[in-house]
Amino acid sequence: MTRTFTLAHTSFFAVTLALGLAACGSKDNQGVSTQVVAKVGSEEISVHQINQVLRHAGTANASVSAMGHEVLEKLIDQQLAINEATESKLNRSPQVVAEIEAARREVLAKAYMQQITSSLTKPTPEEIKSYYVKHPELFAERRIFNLQEIIVPTMPNLAQQLRSLAAGGKTTEEVSAWLKGKDIAFSSGSASRTAEQIPLEMLATIHPLKDGQSAVLEATQAITFLRINSSQQAPITEAEALPSIEKFLSNQRTGEAMTAKLKELRANTKITYMGEFAKAESASRTPSTDNSNNIEKGVAGLK
Structure with a gap:
């Protein structure tokens, strides 16, 4: 555009x-x-x-x-x-001075990161084509999904029970009735989503499903029963996709380079947190083994 x-x-x-x-x-x-x-x-x-x-x-x-x-x-x-x-004398106002300083910091930081990423090589035609081939769910086999979902809080054994209902071909109405019978609170909704509007982690699970089939997705605090109510094929040709793939790969490469450089700078610079932020920083060091953040965000988008 x-x-x-x-x-x-x-x-x-x-x-x-x-x-x-x-x-x-x-x-x-x-x-x-x-x-x-x-x-x-x-x-x-x-x-x-x-x-x-x-x-x-x-x-x-x-x-x-x-x-x-x-x-x-x-x-x-x-x-x-x-x-x-x-x-x-507004230029001497504490608020104005603070905003000018904030803008100066932003400009300098942006200039530095542009300097770091300016030497990055562009994705090659082979890399771009390879991405197209490796992701048929986004391109050659792209679909537009009409999805229905039910979200319930995480409970012991509940995910397995929901998977059994999904395997049995139960509809969202039937699953809702089942949950009500067990006095389990839930929320539900529906939405139309193109393949690229769904996080890749979710899409990998959803793409193989046919219309009328369901999947169960587990996140940190919620379980989602997701059903494909209907879908339609909407493929994107290689020629159409190449410019977008090139831009995506370039942005991805830039993001990775910036992340790596900031990680290096943090490792080589003494950073001391003060006051209430000292406690928050300590808590942030706790490692997380949960990789469901993207799934949570994707599911939230269906509401």
């Missing part, structure tokens, strides 16, 4: 957020670009600032154009507000 940028229906404050810190403090940019396009009092606005806004907006051409003129007018409005804020 092509990303477009328009200011026609953009509020002043929304544009201000888009402009970011780079548009503030025109004097700081004078050394970067001397192509001044406007003066607001004694403050200058440069082509560099306009181009930066256009780049952040994702436009293909960051030259001064009709769109650039619109951006300039918003920068002028912003500078007028900045001048008044400075005159009123």
Whole structure:
């Protein structure tokens, strides 16, 4: 999907957020670009600032154009507000100072992580095609599911009993009646989901099932009886899927690199938690053997 940028229906404050810190403090940019396009009092606005806004907006051409003129007018409005804020000494307000510092931290951290990931290699055509072949449930055999679910609290032996009901072809209505007969509280719901909207852990269990079949999924605090009420084939060809797979694999590679680097930095830096966070940090060290978080999130999405 092509990303477009328009200011026609953009509020002043929304544009201000888009402009970011780079548009503030025109004097700081004078050394970067001397192509001044406007003066607001004694403050200058440069082509560099306009181009930066256009780049952040994702436009293909960051030259001064009709769109650039619109951006300039918003920068002028912003500078007028900045001048008044400075005159009123709002720049010394503790809240404003804190927000500027938070933005500075975010920009610096993002710049560093971009530096780390900029040298990563792109997924090869072979890797992209391999992912397509290994995941027919997402592509060649993709389906749209009409799912019904029943969620019950985790109880001893309950999952096994529900699996027996699933194997026996019981419907969600029959399972609901069975639970009511045993005074077991539960919640139920239904939803239509495409294959890619279901976590891979769940999809691996659901995909082999035929319409009318059910599965039982166990999570930390809940058990889910999930039935495929109906489904329809909606395959995606390799040519259609390749761009999305490339983007997914690139994002995955970036995420893994960032996680690895932060893990390394944490290992080589002394980090001391204080006060109430010291106790919370100690509790967070407790290892978890449960891998059902994604399943829980996926099931929650059906509600």
